[in-house]
Amino acid sequence: MMAQPVVRTETDAAPVKNGGRWSRPRPGPGSPxxxxxxxxxxxxxxxxxxxxxxxxxxxxxxxxxxxxxxxxxxxFHRWSIIEPDKPFVGLTNYRDMIHDERFTESVLNTIYFSGASVPLSMATGLLLALLLNLPLRLRGLFRTAFYLPVVTPFVVSAILWKWLYNGDYGLFNYYLLQAHIIDDPLLWLSDKNLAMPAVVLMSVWAGTGFSMVVYLAGLQAIPQELYEAARIDGAGVWQRLRYVTIPMLRPTTLFLLVMGIISSLQVFTQIFVMTNGGPVNKTTTMVYYMYLWAFKYFDMGYASTLAFALFLMLLVFTALQLRLSRQEPGAWAA
Amino acid sequence: MGGVSDGVDLREAAPAAPGPTGPTPPAREPRNGKNRFGLRQKAVTYLVLAPLAILFLAPFAWLISASFQPMGEIFSTTPHWVPESPTLEGYKGFLNVGDLTNAQQAQGHGDWRWFANSAFVALTITVLQTFFNALCAYSFAKRRFPGRNVIFVLFLATMMVPGQVTLIPNYLIIQHIPFFGGNDWMGSGGHGWLDSYWGLIMPGIVSAFGIFLLRQYMLSIPDQLLEAARIDGASEFRIFRSVVLPLCGPALAANAIFTFQGAWEDFFWPLIIMSSPDKITAPVGLALFVVQNRTSWTLLFAGSVIATLPMIIVFIVFQRRFVQGIALTGIKG
Structure with a gap:
């Protein structure tokens, strides 16, 4: 057994006298x-x-x-576009960031936004997907209706909702007043307690369709036999939902959660168009704060430091995403 | 695609496995969901779906209606869902075509070139990115060359870097591209690719994610096919163009659709690098219009409708591909 490979190597690669020089035979293209x-x-x-x-x-x-x-x-530098001098400052930017109260506030605002918008749009998306997975005649029409906000450019959605939230002429105030749910018009985007919920609501409207389509794909991948088996065991509608559908959708849910967190932590457009980070920084998110430092105060060094803080937060979720996509490729695609 | 086929394989393999040893699987019952889905449930479902759909669509209805309303009608205490005196003022004003009213001259107007810029930039990025992504993906999927795995892992790692981290350095890099925008060979003196289409297009002509997606798809192309073409004397580029590309239709379409969508509505990057009013793209034009002309809502609504139309058209034309693409990628562009 041991001898064979040795012999083969020697015959194959035996040195051949070639033009006065010893050289190995050149294997032709495509040869093994x-x-x-x-x-x-x-x-x-x-x-x-x-x-x-x-x-x-x-x-x-x-x-x-x-x-x-x-x-x-x-x-590591104090890097201003308007100043020619760009000195090395060591860890000053990092130290400043830790002690920057507006930065802490922006992190909390961002977490607030993600924590509210991601679960809400996932839950609405799941509800819609469950309903649209039933044999309905107008299914395609409904699906298109709920998906339209996803294809709408984000800037347009933000502008439109900015008007809907308008204190004097906005539709929200008009119908809420008509229905006597509120007595005085609300200043949605300029109220420090309402601004963030208002932005969240708009983002849920814009993102639900995506969750719905991904959940629909997930639902269609669940084998029908499981439902049959559950039915034979006497499971009702709710039990089938609780013990078959939701566990089988776990990979889809995880996917939507991670993707949702990653994209919502980077929220910027809505803030720029609708609130400009106000009122009193209540909607200043991490990316918006970074934008302010880079392109309003022109301090690229500090802005980059802020970007790395965001990077660090995202890294956890991105790593999770890559790990999961390798472990369960089928589930992630479905 | 790799993912999809994996899933199917697993599901098909699972019932087959216990076959020889275990009891025979029970015969599959025909799907009878329709019979069990009674009239009452149907009514309840519609009762939940219909109001939700109306809520989702109402903003669009309002947007379209308001884009045809004169300013006075928009600013009335009761909203008009059907314009009383329809007008094209908003569209004319936002596109800056035809005669503008004095008020529009005073309050500022849009520019049709914003949409032309958006279309040009988005189409260019879509074509170039689909091509270059496919080229890279083919090399990673079907070629064996020294350093392939190292380079591929490096590419994958870049998927972890969010755009926001490279945004600021890229702004400075774009500013210092040599020989462009009045820069010398050291890249200083001018503004480089800032405020130019180069700066908008170049960073977008490849995407790590797109490459990854296409590579997964190309892995399923049988090697024998490429080998046969090679034996017939086809060059590597010929193989890529005539064998690989035609086989990747669905993946290429998904890549192109999502790229176009992303490029059309891209906001942050054009916002920071473009400054000439005639060179900006539609989303930036709209957003800056909100900031600068707070009251010209007719124009804004008209501009919003125009900016949304291409997206809706792409969506309706490629609806099937959209759903397929999401299944393929699990992601929105």
Whole structure:
């Protein structure tokens, strides 16, 4: 047993006298021994693969790799666009951030936004998906209706809702007053207790359709046999929902939760259009705060430090997402 | 696709496994959901769905109606769901075509070029990104070359970096692109790609996520097919163009749709790098309009309708692909 491989190696790669020099025989292209060639030869043979990768690699090395390294560099400098002097300041930016009360507030606001908008749009999405999974005639029509806000550009949704929340002429106040639910018009976006809930409500409207479609795909992947078996065991509608549907949707739920958290932590457009971070910083989220420092106060160093704080929060969830997508690829796609 | 087929395989494999040893599986009952779904349940379902659908659609109805209303009608104490005296003032004003009223001249107007810019930038990014993503994906999926795994892992790792972290350095990088916008070879002196279409397009022409998605899809192409083309003497690019691309239709379509959607409604990046009023894209134009002209709601509503139309058209035309794409990627662009 031991001898065979040795013999084969010797016959295959036996040195051959060639033009006065000893050299190994060159395997032809596509021969089974191609992978035994030297590294430069292999690189040369597959050169077209590198050419194919070139544009992508170039863009990535500039706008992601170099940018990331540059971002780290910025956090250690007092880097203002308007001042020529950009001194090294060590950990000052990080120290400032920890003691910055507005930063702490922005983190809390962001968590408030994610914590409210993600579960709400998931729950509404699940409810709609469960109803639309029933054999209804107008199913397609309803599905389109609930999905329309998802395809609407975010800026448009934000503008539209800004009007709906208008204190004097907005539809919310008009109908709430008509129904005698409120006695005085509410100043939705300028009320410090109502501004964030108002932004959350708009975001739920905009995001529910996505949860619904993903849940629908998840529901359709549940084998019908499970329901049959549960029915034979005497399970009612609610029990089937509780013990079959919801457990089977667990991967879908997890996917939506992680994706929802990742995207909601980066909330910016709604804030920019609807509230400008106000009133009294009640809707200043992390990304909006970073935007202020970079493009209103022009301190790129401190703004980069703020961006890294967000990165750190996102990293936990992104790592989770990558892990899960490897473990349960089928479930993630369904 | 890899994911989808995995799921199917697992499900099909599971009942087959106990077959030889265990008892024979019970015969599958025909689906009879329709019979069990009675008239009363149906009525209840509709009673829940219909009001919700109305709530979801009402803002759109209002948007369309208000875009045809003159200013006085929008600012009335009772909302008009049907415009009493319909007008195209808002559309004319926001697109800045035809004669503008004095009020519009004074209060500011939009620009049709915002939409042209959006269309140009979004289409260019979509075409280039789909092509370059596919090129990279093919190399990762079907070529064996030294360093492939290292490069691929590096690409995957970039998916973890949120756009917000690279936003600020990228702003400075764009500013210092050599030889553009009055910059010297060291990249200083001018404004580089700031306030230019280059700056809007170039960072968007590849996406790690798109590459990952297409690669997963391409893994399912049989190697023999490519080998056959190679034996027939086709060049690597020819194989890519004539064999690989035609086989990736659904994945390419999903990539293109989501890229277009994302590029059309992209807001943050164009907001920070564009400054000329005639070069900005539609979302930025709209958002800045809100900030600058707080009262011109007719124009804003008209602009909003125009900005939404391409998205709705793409959605309706590719509705099937949309759902397929979400199943394929599990993500919105």
């Amino acid at each position: 021994h191609a992978n035994r060639r030297s590294l430069p030869a292999r690189i040369w043979k597959e050169r077209s693969a590198y050419v194919f990768l070139m544009p992508g690699m170039l863009i990535f090395s500039v706008f992601t790799l170099a940018a990331l390294i540059f971002a780290v560099y910025l956090t």
